[in-house]
Amino acid sequence: MMDFKSVQEKWQKAWSDAKLFEVEPNDRKGMMVFAAFPYVNSPPHMGHLRTFCTPDVYARYLRMRGMNVLFPLGFHATGTPVIGYAKRIANNDPDLIESLHTFHVSDEDIKKMTDPHYIAEYFIRQQELELRKVGNGIDWRRKFISIEPLYSKMVEWQFMKLKEKGYLVKGTHPVGWCPNENNAVGQHDTMHDVWPDIEEITAIKFKDRDSDAYFICATYRPETIYGVTNLFVNDGIEYVVAEMGGAQYYVSKDAAFRLSYLADAKVTGKITAAELLKKTAINPLTKEELPILPGYFVKADKGTGVVMSVPSHAPFDYVALERLKASGYNIPKMEYKKLIELKFPDAKKGMGSMLKPDEFSGQTGEIVHREVPALAYLEFLKMNPNSDDKSVEVATKLIYREEARYGVMLVGAYQGKSEAEARDGLKADMVKSGDAMLMYELANTEPVICRCGTKAIVAIVKDQWFINYGDKQWKKQVYSMLSKMKLYPEKYRHTFEMLIDWIDLRAMERAQGLGTRFPFNPEHIIESLSDSTIYMLFYTFDHILRANNVQPEQLKPCFFDYVVDSKGDVASVSKETGIEERVITKCRESLDYWYQSTSSHSAPDLIPNHYVMYMFNHVAVLPERFWPKQLVINGFVSMEGEKMSKSLGNILPAGDAVDKYGADQIRFIEVAGAELDSDGEFSTNALSGVNSRIDYLLSQVIDANRAEGGNELRSVDFWMYSRLNSKIKRATAAMDGLMFKGAYDEVFYSSVAELKRYREIGGKNGLVVTDYLSAVVRMLSPVMPHLSEEFWHLLGNSTLVATEQWPVADEGMVNPGLEECFDIVDSTAEDMNRTLELTGKMEVNKGRKVKSIKVILAEQWKADAFNMLVEGKEIGDIIASMQGKADKERVAKYLQGFRNRKEATQRVLASQQSLFNVFSESRDYLKRRFGCELEIENEQDSQSARSGRAQPSRPSIEVAWS
């Protein structure tokens, strides 16, 4: 067992001393490989590691293929998380402090973490340290953080470019809001980290017949406006008169408060439910007069506190009216108009087919009143007007779902159209005509509570800047760029196409958080995903700026225009910025060298947000040669079958894992343990498998170093070379396609297996083993860089394997026929096993031992004839061409066995002669394995009655018992 720790440290120092990863442009082809920069509120853990190790493995591979590869890393600290984090520290949040302890943060450091900048600083240090520990070859000179002034200058320039192009627009949009703190609330601002789920509702205005005021009702189903019979108010709740946009509205007091954040509602007076009940409202579309009735189910804190009643399609409305009737309330005569008909596409479906078993488990009933759908659904679910609210809710959801899916309008402007179409159409029409307005509510089933303890609501933020990702022309360009990009795995291409289509306005300024001030509203900062869409290009020259002490204020737009966009001339840029021409030119050359070929790496969670914005922004602000060329998306990693999460307490910081399991072992399992697109799993089980093979390779390396190379090469040696070269070929192809698991199944697992087999069947040539190992070790080095250096040196080399060339397959050494011979030896041995097992059970052989086994190899003409059959030749022609080589009748008889040709699909490559040689060399091995004598003979020389059975790829065997 090796001391992994000292091996790791030794080689990390050697790489660092050789400045292997501090790369600059040279005459080789340049490429930049990078991972999405991490957020700075934790050390990297096993889950993150895959995203950092994958590009490192890839970069190391490409370097060995002769490229000049840069792997940089920066850090992301923009936005509110570290601020929230610092607040939680200040409040001594026990959960947070506990998790910091698991990351080995000292109490002293925790105290300092009330400063968000210290948090960032601390974790940047930590991340760098741990990523070095796993052996990642990162050029740390280029490290930067997204909140530093130099970087901000580039973001400012980027947003000026976006504005110039007309991609920034002003508008409004709804956000979750805390009325106490007067701030937007996102997930991390709420108790239990729930997402404020905002939904849009149509609020329809019904004029009061006898005044200028309006009733206003929030509804999910504006298309049912044609069936409104009355309005409901609840005499248990408080009502007010509120002014919005110059008009007066009757709403609940709670609704007025919420509407003040949505539409500047102002309370101008009070009014009681009793007063409202005396009024009459007018349906804005049908102009019918509608009575106001008491509705027991109307809630103050939902909608407006006034509900439009559509008893024909809304079970609650139907139930409420029935109950009123039953109580003797004087209700005017009203018509329950059926508005929507269900049209099912096939006979198998019908009313109730969308009922979910977890909602309703009882018996369904007979439907009688189909002319009143709300009643029909109640009947179907065996409910009645006295059912409890929960049951009525089930009926409501079901009718809503089924009518939305299968409903067709029977009345109104959208008659004959689908319900969904009518809903959207009427909403738009009524908003346009002023008969309705849009309002927003939190759709979460549980109330969303801000961390301050206040119930969150929805507010509309006005005069907000957006990036208009909905721009058709822009989308078109991105789409065409995508079609030229390489995606690994390719299966995400369609997802990207959909996303490009889907993405629309994105709010990009925020009142809170760390980041770059927005040039067109310096009160605000740029939203944290929007400021990190072209950051990678900063890697190409930020170390040059720093080395030359360039100050933020010197990074004027003309600098970026020149360096990135080739606008202007270096002399005037230098004059304007005060930066030396030499420095500016160097920046520009560096960008030009590194940024034309890039590979971006991340986990799939960035696809719908960062990656889409990454593409759009590159297209918008950069010249085409700097557009993204390649995206690599790796799966997640779980621990011992469980997803890594704080709540499960199974987060293992990368540094701890390295100390415990070894850097190369972790790299191997993370990167080569699962194919790129599938999720991986870290388990001690997988680890021990890796370790035992490392041990074996080590023993072989040591052995090879001591072994004497014999001159004579036998079949088994040629077999080894053939395997090696075909392996190199396959592994190289797999690496080129970023199929790391496939590549390392070849390089690691199958190499170990082949070495074992080589030894087992009598291979003993030290030179062959050394050649083999030297290629395997080189191929292993991207994923196991430390151990490979160690092996490389044990094999007698003095260079760093990291700087060596990836082996090139010698096609001439690949001998499929020979490999087939060895496979035939194997399958023949299996046949022998089976045969011995079956014949051993025979009465005659009871109590006897196997004396010898005879292997009879098929005559060469059989293989020749078989191959002709595979090629599709006619049997007659084959027989004719065999004239003189074999007996005509035997050929005919042999070929008759393949009459339907089903079995003749694959050529036989092994010749009788080579097969004979291989069997002869394998004789000792087979004898040892079966513990008996073994004879090998050719069919033409054999006296055995079983010789005729011999097939080209299946020798006949004969067992003799003593």
Added chain:
RNA sequence: GCAGGGGUGGCGGAGCCAGGUCAAACGCGCAAGGCUUAGGACCUUGUUCCUUAGGGAUGCGAGAGUUCGAAUCUCUCCCCCUGCACCA
């Protein structure tokens, strides 16, 4: 709801795009044997069912189709996972 991805043996996971070499790579687990003072490690063999000479049957979510031939192609159905925005 909309969109995307996926269903292979006790498990993980190849193969399916370019149908035959597939009872199905590789790995894990499990069983028997070897080695060992014992355990671990390691090695061998086996791991759907049937079968007294290397054979046969069933089989890749369910069903149907195309084909001489389907895990692989077509259609229908069922089930699972992921994302849905102003959050990093």
